[in-house]
Amino acid sequence: xxxxxxxxxxxxxxxxxxxxxxxxxxxxxxxxxxxxxxxxxxxxxxxxxxxxxxxxxxxxxxxxxxxxxxxxxxxxxxxxxxxxxxxxxxxxxxxxxxxxxxxxxxxxxxxxxxxxxxxxxxxxxxxxxxxxxxxxxxxxxxxxxxxxxxxxxxxxxxxxxxxxxxxxxxxxxxxxxxxxxxxxxxxxxxxxxxxxxxxxxxxxxxxxxxxxxxxx
Amino acid sequence: xxxxxxxxxxxxxxxxxxxxxxxxxxxxxxxxxxxxxxxxxxxxxxxxxxxxxxxxxxxxxxxxxxxxxxxxxxxxxxxxxxxxxxxxxxxxxxxxxxxxxxxxxxxxxxxxxxxxxxxxxxxxxxxxxxxxxxxxxxxxxxxxxxxxxxxxxxxxxxxxxxxxxxxxxxxxxxxxxxxxxxxxxxxxxxxxxxxxxxxxxxxxxxxxxxxxxxxxxxxxxxxxxxxxxxxxxxxxxxxxxxxxxxxxxxxxxxxxxxxxxxxxxxxxxxxxxxxxxxxxxxxxxxxxxxxxxxxxxxxxxxxxxxxxxxxxxxxxxxxxxxxxxxxxxxxxxxxxxxxxxxxxxxxxxxxxxxxxxxxxxxxxxxxxxxxxxxxxxxxxxxxxxxxxxxxxxxxxxxxxxxxxxxxxxxxxxxxxxxxxxxxxxxxxxxxxxxxxxxxxxxxxxxxxxxxxxxxxxxxxxxxxxxxxxxxxxxxxxxxxxxxxxxxxxxxxxxxxxxxxxxxxxxxxxxxxxxxxxxxxxxxxxxxxxxxxxxxxxxxxxxxxxxxxxxxxxxxxxxxxxxxxxxxxxxxxxxxxxxxxxxxxxxxxxxxxxxxxxxxxxxxxxxxxxxxxxxxxxxxxxxxxxxxxxxxxxxxxxxxxxxxxxxxxxxxxxxxxxxxxxxxxxxx
Numbered sequence: 004x005x006x007x008x009x010x011x012x013x014x015x016x017x018x019x020x021x022x023x024x025x026x027x028x029x030x031x032x033x034x035x036x037x038x039x040x041x042x043x044x045x046x047x048x049x050x051x052x053x054x055x056x057x058x059x060x061x062x063x064x065x066x067x068x069x070x071x072x073x074x075x076x077x078x079x080x081x082x083x084x085x086x087x088x089x090x091x092x093x094x095x096x097x098x099x100x101x102x103x104x105x106x107x108x109x110x111x112x113x114x115x116x117x118x119x120x121x122x123x124x125x126x127x128x129x130x131x132x133x134x135x136x137x138x139x140x141x142x143x144x145x146x147x148x149x150x151x152x153x154x155x156x157x158x159x160x161x162x163x164x165x166x167x168x169x170x171x172x173x174x175x176x177x178x179x180x181x182x183x184x185x186x187x188x189x190x191x192x193x194x195x196x197x198x199x200x201x202x203x204x205x206x207x208x209x210x211x212x213x214x215x216x217x218x219x
Numbered sequence: 220x221x222x223x224x225x226x227x228x229x230x231x232x233x234x235x236x237x238x239x240x241x242x243x244x245x246x247x248x249x250x251x252x253x254x255x256x257x258x259x260x261x262x263x264x265x266x267x268x269x270x271x272x273x274x275x276x277x278x279x280x281x282x283x284x285x286x287x288x289x290x291x292x293x294x295x296x297x298x299x300x301x302x303x304x305x306x307x308x309x310x311x312x313x314x315x316x317x318x319x320x321x322x323x324x325x326x327x328x329x330x331x332x333x334x335x336x337x338x339x340x341x342x343x344x345x346x347x348x349x350x351x352x353x354x355x356x357x358x359x360x361x362x363x364x365x366x367x368x369x370x371x372x373x374x375x376x377x378x379x380x381x382x383x384x385x386x387x388x389x390x391x392x393x394x395x396x397x398x399x400x401x402x403x404x405x406x407x408x409x410x411x412x413x414x415x416x417x418x419x420x421x422x423x424x425x426x427x428x429x430x431x432x433x434x435x436x437x438x439x440x441x442x443x444x445x446x447x448x449x450x451x452x453x454x455x456x457x458x459x460x461x462x463x464x465x466x467x468x469x470x471x472x473x474x475x476x477x478x479x480x481x482x483x484x485x486x487x488x489x490x491x492x493x494x495x496x497x498x499x500x501x502x503x504x505x506x507x508x509x510x511x512x513x514x515x516x517x518x519x520x521x522x523x524x525x526x527x528x529x530x531x532x533x534x535x536x537x538x539x540x541x542x543x544x545x546x547x548x549x550x551x552x553x554x555x556x557x558x559x560x561x562x563x564x565x566x567x568x569x570x571x572x573x574x575x576x577x578x579x580x581x582x583x584x585x586x587x588x589x590x591x592x593x594x595x596x597x598x599x600x601x602x603x604x605x606x607x608x609x610x611x612x613x614x615x616x617x618x619x620x621x622x623x624x625x626x627x628x629x630x631x632x633x634x635x636x637x638x639x640x641x642x643x644x645x646x647x648x649x650x651x652x653x654x655x656x657x658x659x660x661x662x663x664x665x666x667x668x669x670x671x672x673x674x675x676x677x678x679x680x681x682x683x684x685x686x687x688x689x690x691x692x693x694x695x696x697x698x699x700x701x702x703x704x705x706x707x708x709x710x711x712x713x714x715x716x717x718x719x720x721x722x723x724x725x726x727x728x729x730x731x732x733x734x735x736x737x738x739x740x741x742x743x744x745x746x747x748x749x750x751x752x753x754x755x756x757x758x759x760x761x762x763x764x765x766x767x768x769x770x771x772x773x774x775x776x777x778x779x780x781x782x783x784x785x786x787x788x789x790x791x792x793x794x795x796x797x798x799x800x801x802x803x804x805x806x807x808x809x810x811x812x813x814x815x816x817x818x819x820x821x822x823x824x825x826x827x828x829x830x831x832x833x834x835x836x837x838x839x840x841x842x843x844x845x846x847x848x849x850x851x852x853x854x855x856x857x858x859x860x861x862x863x864x865x866x867x868x869x870x871x872x873x874x875x876x877x878x879x880x881x882x883x884x885x886x
Contacts, residue, residue, distance in 0.1 A: 061473050107476050107554075114553050120472055121465025122456065176481035183483040189578035 058123055061131055062100055067092040068138075087149060094142045094161040095168070101135045102165070104128070235323040239316060246312045253309060257301040263707035263716040272667070272747025273706030274634045276627070281587040281711040284523040288530045292538065292714045335388035335401065347393065354389040358382070463546040467496040471547055475554050484559050486566035486576035490515060493543045493566075502539060503532065511536060519575045520591065521712065538714040540570045548722075548739065555733035557726055557788075564722065564790040571793045573712035582796040583617070585635075586628045587711060590618025602632050602670035602796050631709060633671040634750050635794045638721075638766070640665045641675075642683050643787065645772070645805045648695045649687065652808040655778050660695055661725065661770040661787065661803065666763055667749040670796075676760030683765065696769045702744040708793035718743070721789040721797075723770050728784035728802070736773040742789065782806050 071089040074081050107128075115125045146154045184190075267273035278286045336343045341353050359365065361382050363375075370378075387408075391401040400408065423432050459468050474492060478484075493499065494511050503511060514533045517524070524530055544567045551559045562576070569576035572585040582602050583594050599605060599616045606629070614620050617628060642664040647657045664683050666675070685691060685698075708719040723740035726733055746764045749757070756762045770787065777783060783805040791797035 058469070059473065062477050103476060110553050111472075114472065114550065117553070118460030119463075119550055119553065120459060120468045123465060124469035124472055127469075172479070173481045176479075180481065180483050183485055187483070187485050187577050189580075 055123065055126060055130070058127055061127065062103075065096060067096040083149070090142065090145055090149075091157075091161060091164065094146075094157065095164050097135060097138045097142060098161050098165045099169075100131075101139070104132050104135060108132075235319045239319055242312055242316050242319075246309065246316065249305060250309055250313075253305050267706040270703065270706040270747065272634060272636070272750035274631055274709035276587075276631060276709055276711065278711040281627070283587075283711045284521075285530050285534065285712075288527070288534045289712075289714050291531070292534045296715065335391040338384050338388040339392075350389065350392050354385065357385050361385070459546075461546055461549055463543075464497040467498060467543070467546070468550060470495060470497075471550055475551060475556065475559070484562050486562045486569065489544070489547065489559070489563045489566050490576075493540060493547065496543055498543060499536070499539060503536065506532065515540075515570075518573050518712070519569060521573050534714050537570060541567055541717065544570070552733060552738055555735070555737075557724065557731065557733060560724065560733075560739075561788070561790065564792070568791070568793055568795055571708065571710040571713045571717060572795065574795070585795050586617070586632055588617070588619045588621075588624045588628060593618030602635060602637075603673075605629070605632055606671050629671075633669045634709075635670060635797060636667045636745070636747055636750060637670065637797045638665040638789065638799050639668045639675055640799060640801055641678055641765070643801060643803055645776075645803070646685075646695070647776075648692050650810060652810055653776055653806060654810045655780060655807050656775045659772045659776050659805070661772065661785075663768045663770070663787070665766050665768065665799075667745060667747055667766055669750045672749075672752075672754055672757045674758065676758050676763055678760055678763070678765065685767075696771060698767045699742070699769055700744060702766065703746050704744055705747070710793055717793060719791070719793055721768075721791050721799075723768065724788045724790070725770055725772075726786040726788060728786055734773060734785070738773075740768075740770045742768045776805065776807050780807050780809060 067089070071086075071093045073079065074086055074089050111120070111125060111128045114120045143154045143158075146157050264275060264277055267275055278289050283289065336345070339350065339353050339357065341349060345353070361378050363379055363382060387397070390397040392398065397408075422428060457465055459465060471492060490512070491508075494508055494515075499511065506514075514529070514536050518533055518537050524533075544563055548560055548563050551563065565576050568574075568585075569581070572581075574581050574584045578584075578595070579600050580591075580594050582600060583589060583605065584591055593615070594617065597616050599608070605613075605616070608616060610622075610625075613625050613629075617625065619625055619628065640663055642662075644662060645653055645659045646662045647653055647659045650657065653659055662685070666678075668675075690697065705719045707716045710717060721742035723742055724733055725737050725740070727735075745766050745768075748764050752762055768789075785803040785805060787799070787801055787803055789799040
């Protein structure tokens with residue numbers, strides 16, 4: 004045993020010829036390595052941004068914003084009041100979105116923590132939050148161009164509009180609701196009855212209650 | 220001489236063992252799990268036959284029109300469980316193991332292993348005397364001096380070597396020093412050469428194969444490893460923990476986020492969402508959404524096409540749905556949105572039973588053979604009502620004329636369980652009331668009721684009371700698991716077997732949403748024996764089995780004293796008419812100060828021993844009161860006010876005194 008180990012040791016000694024390494028070798032090595040890393044990270048990031056930009060937005064298209072930008076275009080010269088109204092609409096939409104996002108923030112965090120949603124949608128949610136902040140800033144700036152200090156009353160006003168609209172949406176949806184609920188329960192009573200404009204709302208609400216009871 | 224250094228394993232003796240052990244380490248668990256999945260097939264009928272109150276019908280016995288397709292689907296699933304990628308991997312893996320085992324490991328050196336018992340050829344339990352006698356016998360036979368003269372030189376040397384070994388072995392068992400050596404180092408001569416070395420065989424490293432080796436190394440570390448890790452990571456990233464595609468989860472999350480709350484979500488809306496999922500789209504690239512919708516509608520209406528392609532698509536699509544629906548429910552639970560959870564679970568039932576998710580007649584329509592047109596044009600909507608009808612009326616209600624079929628329908632209907640809740644209350648283990656900030660759970664006591672049975676039995680209070688054993692206090696929810704498991708659902712139109720269960724949802728009445736941080740609480744264990752008893756036994760109530768279901772409150776009870784309104788909904792996953800929806804209230808109270816006194820008072824009544832301790836407590840109380848003076852007076856006033864509320868007797872004021880005192884001490 005000892006013999007064989009000796010022979011390998013001597014073989015080692017013989018087999019190491021003095022190798023000359025140029026100063027450039029490590030430098031070239033690191034350069035190649037670094038450039039590889041950099042290209043990888045650049046490509047990866049670009050891919051990711053591309054992918055994120057392709058993802059469907061949480062909210063659909065922002066029509067009020069588009070409309071405002073269209074009106075703001077120097078080619079169209081609408082009355083200032085039209086512009087202001089468009090800005091109001093834009094801000095209302097911004098308020099609605101921000102409220103939705105703020106309301107859903109803990110939900111998204113929990114979904115993400117539980118692994119129920121992927122990285123992309125969570126990232127998108129965070130981006131959407133930041134975008135809404137920017138949107139508000141932009142609106143305030145726009146607002147100040149019309150009248151200095153208007154933004155202090157402007158924002159609460161849009162909030163009120165937003166709440167009011169939410170309420171209206173619910174009130175106006177009663178007919179739709181009653182229709183889809185009657186479809187759900189196969190209950191076509193009020194379709195047969197002649198429509199009476201005034202009482203209709205309360206009636207459908209009552210029926211809804213009855214149906215809920217029946218379901219229990 | 221003794222050394223234990225690393226030595227290059229020139230002959231490549233060790234690496235086959237290394238590869239072998241690693242391979243078996245990987246292959247064994249995979250094989251077991253594969254075999255388990257492949258050969259322990261679940262058959263609903265044989266499994267249900269063991270469960271009392273289960274429905275013993277399936278697609279074949281009910282003669283569903285598309286039974287062929289369903290069977291085909293099942294067989295395909297079964298064979299895909301046997302013939303899959305895992306099988307290929309296993310075959311390759313095991314063949315490598317056998318090859319190495321046969322061809323490369325023969326030269327393992329056993330000579331170096333020293334076992335004195337083996338050398339002397341005696342059992343390892345032998346005593347000293349046995350060892351000695353055995354040694355004597357052997358040495359007589361092969362002692363160098365006593366060898367026969369006619370043997371060759373080679374044989375002589377061999378014999379001598381054997382004799383030395385026997386001598387050693389004998390010494391190892393008798394002599395003190397050698398024995399110690401043997402025990403310590405495994406050899407009577409003391410420490411032996413130990414060589415550690417795992418290496419590839421020399422011919423691979425040196426010589427013409429070495430470039431190939433380098434290429435293999437490069438492929439292994441540079442290509443295969445990153446590829447495997449990348450694949451795995453991609454898979455992790457592209458699917459959520461519950462196995463949904465991330466894009467599907469994202470789609471639904473978006474829909475839930477930007478939902479118009481004034482719109483009613485019907486099961487058909489949910490169906491649209493489900494059909495938009497990546498899973499469905501990628502499974503049926505050749506069908507449009509409308510075509511998919513039509514397929515599902517066909518399933519709901521129990522229509523069957525003669526085209527085999529359409530039928531197989533339908534079966535495939537239908538079997539995809541329940542998983543997706545429960546995935547959607549999982550996400551919606553975090554949104555706490557009951558308006559979506561309930562239609563979604565209705566849709567799930569509709570898919571399993573092949574019944575339209577809307578309308579009023581699902582309870583009757585979920586039964587086999589029934590004619591939907593006839594059923595929807597009459598008044599009977601509930602299963603219970605079905606059993607009040609006479610034999611002449613039944614065909615008019617069900618649209619079935621064959622008495623055998625009617626018999627079967629009634630048998631199935633009578634085994635569809637509904638839950639009759641007889642008691643529902645919030646409980647904090649070990650407390651009589653619900654104190655603020657405590658860990659409470661909701662305890663439901665219910666009777667499993669067959670639609671065949673009428674009215675409800677009187678159950679004595681004592682049977683509802685849970686004994687507060689130590690086990691119960693440790694884990695009050697244990698009873699959820701101890702009851703027998705629910706059988707597979709009766710769902711002949713559905714392609715695979717699903718276990719019946721209820722999902723419990725706890726809803727806060729304040730905002731009509733799920734309680735914060737709560738999930739779907741699964742009720743999977745219930746004794747269904749009640750379905751088999753007759754009306755008389757049912758009313759009698761002694762044979763009736765009471766089921767329990769406990770739902771833990773996800774958060775501690777509220778800090779503020781008062782009454783809180785809840786609603787509990789139990790949704791069955793497969794039968795219509797089995798759901799439960801009841802209001803509840805949670806009364807949070809401070810535990811009364813004199814609760815302990817009440818107990819001790821009772822003890823005094825029953826127990827003679829406690830009389831002895833009485834005066835002691837009395838004197839202690841007196842002494843403490845004297846020490847404190849004013850403060851005690853104040854406290855007694857407060858306690859007296861409380862007593863007025865609770866209408867306690869005078870004698871207890873002494874004890875309340877003690878109580879407050881001890882509390883003071885604690886401060």
